[in-house]
Amino acid sequence: MHMADALLSPAVGTTLWAGTLAAMGYASKKMKEKFDDKIIPLMGVLGAFIFAAQMINFTIPGTGSSGHLGGGMILAIMLGPYAAFLVMASVLTVQALFFADGGLLALGCNIWNLGIYPCFLVYPLIYKPLVGDSRSPRRILVASLVSVVAALQLGAFSVVVETLWSGKSELPFGTFVLLMQPIHLAIGIVEGFVTAGVINYVRNARPEILESITASRPLGAEISVRKVIITFVVLVVVTGGALSWFASTHPDGLEWSIEKVTGKSELPTQEHGIAPVLKSIQEKTAFLPDYNFGPASTEEKKKEESASWPGIEAGTSVAGIVGSAIVLGMVMLIGLVIRSFRRRHT
Amino acid sequence: MTFDKEYYNLGRLDRLSYKNTFVHRLDPRAKLIATLLFLFTVISFSKYEVVALIPFFLFPVLFMTIGDIPFLFILKKVLIVSPFAIFIGIFNPLLDTGHVLVLSGLTISAGWFSFFSILLKFALTISAALLLIATTPFPSVCHAFRRLGMPSLFVSQLLFLYRYIFVLVEEAMRIVRARDMRSFGASGTGIKVFVRIIGILFLRTIERAERIYYAMLSRGFQGDIPTFKRSHITAIDLVFVASTILFLFVFRFFSVTQGVGRIAQELFR
Numbered sequence: 001m002h003m004a005d006a007l008l009s010p011a012v013g014t015t016l017w018a019g020t021l022a023a024m025g026y027a028s029k030k031m032k033e034k035f036d037d038k039i040i041p042l043m044g045v046l047g048a049f050i051f052a053a054q055m056i057n058f059t060i061p062g063t064g065s066s067g068h069l070g071g072g073m074i075l076a077i078m079l080g081p082y083a084a085f086l087v088m089a090s091v092l093t094v095q096a097l098f099f100a101d102g103g104l105l106a107l108g109c110n111i112w113n114l115g116i117y118p119c120f121l122v123y124p125l126i127y128k129p130l131v132g133d134s135r136s137p138r139r140i141l142v143a144s145l146v147s148v149v150a151a152l153q154l155g156a157f158s159v160v161v162e163t164l165w166s167g168k169s170e171l172p173f174g175t176f177v178l179l180m181q182p183i184h185l186a187i188g189i190v191e192g193f194v195t196a197g198v199i200n201y202v203r204n205a206r207p208e209i210l211e212s213i214t215a216s217r218p219l220g221a222e223i224s225v226r227k228v229i230i231t232f233v234v235l236v237v238v239t240g241g242a243l244s245w246f247a248s249t250h251p252d253g254l255e256w257s258i259e260k261v262t263g264k265s266e267l268p269t270q271e272h273g274i275a276p277v278l279k280s281i282q283e284k285t286a287f288l289p290d291y292n293f294g295p296a297s298t299e300e301k302k303k304e305e306s307a308s309w310p311g312i313e314a315g316t317s318v319a320g321i322v323g324s325a326i327v328l329g330m331v332m333l334i335g336l337v338i339r340s341f342r343r344r345h346t
Numbered sequence: 347m348t349f350d351k352e353y354y355n356l357g358r359l360d361r362l363s364y365k366n367t368f369v370h371r372l373d374p375r376a377k378l379i380a381t382l383l384f385l386f387t388v389i390s391f392s393k394y395e396v397v398a399l400i401p402f403f404l405f406p407v408l409f410m411t412i413g414d415i416p417f418l419f420i421l422k423k424v425l426i427v428s429p430f431a432i433f434i435g436i437f438n439p440l441l442d443t444g445h446v447l448v449l450s451g452l453t454i455s456a457g458w459f460s461f462f463s464i465l466l467k468f469a470l471t472i473s474a475a476l477l478l479i480a481t482t483p484f485p486s487v488c489h490a491f492r493r494l495g496m497p498s499l500f501v502s503q504l505l506f507l508y509r510y511i512f513v514l515v516e517e518a519m520r521i522v523r524a525r526d527m528r529s530f531g532a533s534g535t536g537i538k539v540f541v542r543i544i545g546i547l548f549l550r551t552i553e554r555a556e557r558i559y560y561a562m563l564s565r566g567f568q569g570d571i572p573t574f575k576r577s578h579i580t581a582i583d584l585v586f587v588a589s590t591i592l593f594l595f596v597f598r599f600f601s602v603t604q605g606v607g608r609i610a611q612e613l614f615r
Contacts, residue, residue: 004430004431004434004471004472005388005389005468005472005475006431006435006467006468006471006472007431007435007464008389009390010389013386013389024497024500028499031499032499037567037568038559040499040503040506040559041555041559041562042552042555042559043506044502044503044505044506044507044510044555045506045510045514045551045554045555046551046552046555047503048506048507048509048510048511048513048515049514049551051511052511052514052517052518052547053544053547055515056518056521056522056540086499086500086503087503087507090500091507094504094511097476097478097487098356098479099423099427100424100427100472100475101427103385103471103472103475104381104382104385104475104478105385105389105471163434168463168464169434169435169438169464170437170438170440170441170442171434171441172441175437190537193541194537194540194541194544197537197541197542197544197545198541198544201541201544202545202548202549206549319604319607319608319611320397320603320604320607321397322606322610322611323400323603323604323605323607323608324397324400324603324607326606327400327401327602327603328400328403331401331403331404332407334404334407334408334411335408335410336411338408342411342414
């Protein structure tokens, strides 16, 4: 599921963009190290392939609903992590621009959720060790199932965390997780079967094609787990640093404290003092703590330092409603005037 | 059939971007930067902000009308992708139940405000991104990405992807037609056939990539796709970006809507 701009706060959006850009720079640098320019058209056309494949849907047995392919794992298995990540990033960019899936600022999150997890985490840490050098179809099936499910679970969980960090939704953490994870488990199982099926099919039909891709792909075989982990630590530190910088420039503390809540609830190992901590956090995050403040009209001060209620005096809200109607009317009028003006001139 | 329709939509957006209007003639970099600033400003509003978001519709409306982009086409695309934002947002009125006085005698729950805020932000951000692509040919957007510092490998990847989407989607369309002709009702549309279709499509894709590569080699390909069209930032572009910034700044930090409402109230008192 794609993250959307409307649910995102600037801090979270920029942070994930920063992480994504870093990963993109790293992947292209890695690609250039052992460069075979044959891979450029291959990557491009495979991106288009993912696109075309996503447009074909199939019936999921027993449910009557239809599913389609996500494709991150297939690419990682066929092309190796670096090339696959760049292909996935480009597919998501085109989807964001042409199909408005998500949006431009949420694109960083989406590339992170759907590209980084399958390519840089699940592929080297789960798929490769599980398959090894074996070519048995059953092994490939098991490995693909586990990997796709893991990648999608990570992605879905990130959507939850990103939404909560942004603080635009009221959904409590637990409910949101319970909504997202099971759906993506089902999707993941179906997609795992499809992924394994496609890989086995290609391997049976034209084994030499897979071999030749493997030969020309850079570094796919010899990627070390240690390097991946180091990269991740660096990414996490960088993004974490960026996030806290943003958070401290926003003294309203709303985003910051939500981030703390989710950060804490991810680490249930701290037995000591969790209750008082949670309690103080709850006090901090009670939405609109100054809820019933007096009828002071605060529209002068409601710049970004007060993320709270913009004044509830009846006069202010009447002005707001009247103003909205007028402004909307003016915007539409401007549009209509320009349009009729254009029509007359063409 | 949805497949044909999606394909048609993709092509339509592409054709729209080759019109020749004032908006289309602006430098892609200027448009990209302006759009990003716009998106950033819109999502920087607090979660309860509804009223102050409304003036921002001026931006997409200007793009749409000056760029001569059909309104219904954009609206339809925005509606198609809206379910996720609505799905997440609709819980706000249920969970955030504190009551807020709107007019004397009328109170609604605070959650409705944050829900509407999400909806407005959604409409604004999605339409702005769509209008960027509807008024700028995709290759120009890619070159703008490159000039603004994206890795060149990624940019050529985007260019390739875009070039071959149409080819491969047509290929897929032929396969899907063949499948649908041979299957009655639900039989034949299941996962087994799907896997084979994807497999075949993959093999054809690999073979095509090979042919493309040799064709490119014979035309002197050296690992990079050079820009064909040079673009220059003109004074008009600078004025455009500057006025966008001014407009965003005013709408972000001054409550324009409230002000208009007050003036109207004074006038009709």
